Amino acid sequence: MDSALSVLKKHWGFDTFRSPQEAIIQNVLEGNDTFALLPTGGGKSICYQIPAILRPGIALVISPLVALMKDQVENLKNKDIKAIALTGGISFEETSNLLDNCQFGNYKLLYVSPERLQQEWVLDRIKELDINLIAIDEAHCISQWGHDFRPAYLKIGILKSFFNVPFIALTATATPRVQEDICNLLALKNPTVFKKSFARENLGYHVIYTEDKTSKLKQIFDKNPQPAIIYVRNRKACLEISNQLNQLGYRSTYYHGGLLPKEKDKNMKLWLDEKALIIVATNAFGMGIDKPNVKTVIHLQVPENIENYYQEAGRAGRNGQKSFAILLTHQFDIKLTKEQFISVLPDKAFLKKVYQCLTNFFQIAYGEGTTENYVFNLHQFCTKYQLAIQPTFASIQFLDRQGIVTFSNENNDKVKIQFLIPSKEVIRYCSLHTKDQAIIETLLRTYPGIFEQVIAVNTAQIASKSNHTEEQVVQLLQKLAQQEVISLQLVTHDSKLIFNEPREDDYTINRVQKFLIQQNEQKIAQFSAMLNFVFDTKTCKSVLISNYFGETDATDCGMCSTCMKNKKKDTKVTYDRVIEILRFGPLSSQELQRKTDLSSEDLIFALQYLLDNTSIRLNENKKYELI
Template identity: 70%
Template sequence: MNSALEVLKKHWNYDSFRVPQDAIIQSVLEGNDTFALLPTGGGKSICFQIPALLKPGLCLVISPLVALMKDQVENLKNRDIKALALVGGISFEETSQLLDNCTFGGYKFLYVSPERLQQDWILERIKQLNINLVAIDEAHCISQWGHDFRPAYLKISNLKEHFHVPFIALTATATEKVQEDICSLLQFKNTKVFKKSFNRFNLGYHVIYTEDKITKLKQIFTKNPQPSIVYVRNRKACLEISKQLNELGFSATYYHGGLKSKEKTQNMQLWMEEKAFIMVATNAFGMGIDKPNVKTVIHLQVPENIENYYQEAGRAGRNGEKAYALLLTHEFDIKKTREQFITSLPDKSFLNKVYHALNNYFQIAYGEGTGTIFTFNLQIFCQKYNFPVSKTFSCIQFLDREGILTFNNETNDKAQIQFLIESREIIRYISLNPKDEPIINAILRTYPGIFEQLTAINTILIANKSNTTEETIIVLLQKLQQQDIIELHLFSNDSKIIFNEPREDDYTINRISKHLNNQNQLKIEKFEAILAFVNDKKTCKSVLISNYFGEENETACGICSTCLQQKQDNLKDSTSVITNLLQKSAMTSQELQHSSQLSNEALIFALQTLLENDIIFLNQNKKYQIK
């Protein structure tokens, strides 16, 4: 593994691998189909990135989320590794240019969604590339028993006909049933399976019942003023909780999917640099975040399933030091959460209404719409048709997972520009500002008519072509505007919808509705499982999580809320044991310990409690006696 270690040191500046990263990498290098189940923070990406870097050619990475793809591409670029992602919303020409870059540009990683691979022309282009490894990230999405099933994943196995290279499937959360499904559906042969324990020995899971969550947050952060994450359900709560924490004197910032790219980066930086210790966020936050010293992760509402909870809670204590995962709730909160969850699950009838409304809203004719892109505001749409927001959002997410449309729920900065100076003046500007040359050249080569009229440019594409970030592009454009070199119009959209198929009304919904009932039932079962986790006051929380994922574990952690409560109850029971003994006769501490068989801790607790409450006293013979 010397060469692998050299790559690790060169690009990641680590001196050694975590267990079992080295064994997984060796398996891939030996050409095996490999399944890796590594809990959150286990370093999954390195397991396919390093073998891909050690082999000639390009690694094809299949990932379900645009944000996750962007995050990994950005991380690779920061390590001087060439990578790009085929995200939705770019034209045929732009996509073709990016694929050309894969052939001639020395790129090592190409990220695509499974839905993109269903486009024949894209698959044909990818088949011409020198693929050295196929990595399936978030592989639980392939299983209908997984918590985020996506039908497009089922067709990934077809790639085995075209690429005779190793395949690696990676996930952080999968039950035994899902693990078996993944390997079967991907048609893995001679599979090497690697699993890391779900036990996090330094992480204490605590369910805390409280009706005043803000006061409880104040107590928590006063006691542990270290980097923390507070997960909330929606964007509004992000702003409100962050504001309240700042008013209480804590430094907090916030993160949700609706923020502009620039705001996300700024807020993330505040937290990473610990200028703000608390990040209040929706579940849009966390992918690819590597901050080892997070002390506390707090959930203010019950998550939808144990998989999400485990993944989010697991962002605490990655440095191996003691950390806390706290879930704040109360009886009414649980009842309300269950009602909201069940109410938000759409049936076939409501899905049909939403699909028809979307097509009418964007004036798409029957049989048309493929590839069309629209800006979209969920709140305005729901107001127009009098739809409940959460239920409508569930429908749109379902249509996204089924590949009918792509829903990009992130704000994107878009730019329209026109150069106001002649080309020779641009050459002069570049000679004085050589750092800006790659970006300006990329714009000029991609948009030749940019001198004649305002032209919409794709800032993500330009960032890929100039090997920089979208934020850097925006900053440069604003600088050029200030110097009257360009006319610039920036605008942001709440979200974006791309229709992937022609409008076929009832036929479309009838075709996919069979998955809806199964998905709803699975969601209910998983939600009931997280409620059982919350309500169970007898079993160690770590044991409950391990057993849920099929890992046999009967050893209590000793640090979760259940274990600590049982410990406290045992200590309280010790007082009655000591009282009963002393009612018979006075005893020394040694005699009490011998007769009671209590631990030192339990004995000391009992004696201190009884002394403080004036129930016993120490007589002149140095023996404890009932008053």
């Protein structure tokens, strides 16, 4: 039988494991339940992929993201390892065929989402497979206190009653409370726990306060012209920032969830091949991306929690070289972030109102409404009941997490367009068709990138801003498409909503009230910790992150913005002491060291600096004196 190291060499081309990969793999091969907390870039996937290859049968891997599953399967296929992913949108027949392949085709890994396991027939088919281990990736999703809670993860523990195989839970970001939750909720039996320090010795965290972010970006890229990621909060900013950088002479592209798959792949390849050194992206970008030579990760706004920030920042410096995670911010940013993340949290009264409006919207009687599929348009719903979109969306997500409804957010952007004629021709068109002018000008103001790429358009918003009905907006777009002024994609399906239990207004909301309070308290606490990371100017940034995740023995990194600031203060004190002592007359370096009590390294550094700045000189007696 091959050894773990020989499999690593054969398929991955490495001669050695990273710590503690080998110990984790050995623990799994011995049949023990395992919990692995490895920071971003720590090589979590190998910890279950190699045991899957070495043990007879097939490994079941539970993963929350379709993009991540596809990426993993593609990477494994490129290494001649047979793997399959059961992703959404696959028909019953195709799913059945894929499971047949798992049973008879010598496949080694089967990736599924936790929601897939809730389909009884899928679980029944998986029970027939020769499962050799079960891996739960992004395991923090199981905890109510995790930053990305998924209710379907709570059902994974039941697999213990069907499969007598080792379980391995893996995550990059989990506080002590979440770590305990993971082990308990997955029913891990005496799990061996492996933790790697959250400290990244080669990564410097820098928080920079600036009103002019564009100028600061220029400074950063002039100094470090290597691959970089810029994280922004919305799709519109992706294109705007990328265009600005290209106009300034930097090679940039962009990535967000609204791009068509071909465009995503094209832009990703431009960046991976370094034809574009900078990629501007929303948080849709990053899962499964392992470009080792990213020099800089920049956040242009404050993230909502340290978990997300740590994962995104950790995509820099995976080659072990010195790298930077830079957060550019100013006071207005903080206010905006609070409004986006905290003020939209629904309270019990608002949650109940949304639930009642939903049941009324679909005309569901009290005690009825289960299992039927409903087509749902969030914008239409909010317009009808005069509800703010963000807290309404947050409320529906909460109802989904509690299992009260199942919300499939398939496509809220029904219309996608791009202008095919130059802007001056559009202006000419408006002058000749004045009744269309208000809608067209509203489109141009709302979506400035509409000439460069296909843009998802919110027709309800355009209608409201231009004082027209949504039907009038769609009719005009259809006319413009016929005249080849624009390209137009009309998506025929909206989101879908399923009520999983009968309508019981007060009982339903009262039952989940405590979980809503917990969720809101958790999000506020997480955001407060993020603000503390931003505003604490005395504690090392790396230490702040390590402490947040429960490490109490972290030491100063020496390269973050706080440490660098403290170094400058210490260095200035050193310079001042040397100058003050030399006021009494010339001294040799040995004499200076005795009088200042500095280390030889610190003294040499100070003397070199003062010489370079012509504050002192070396006289004919080889002694330092003031100029």
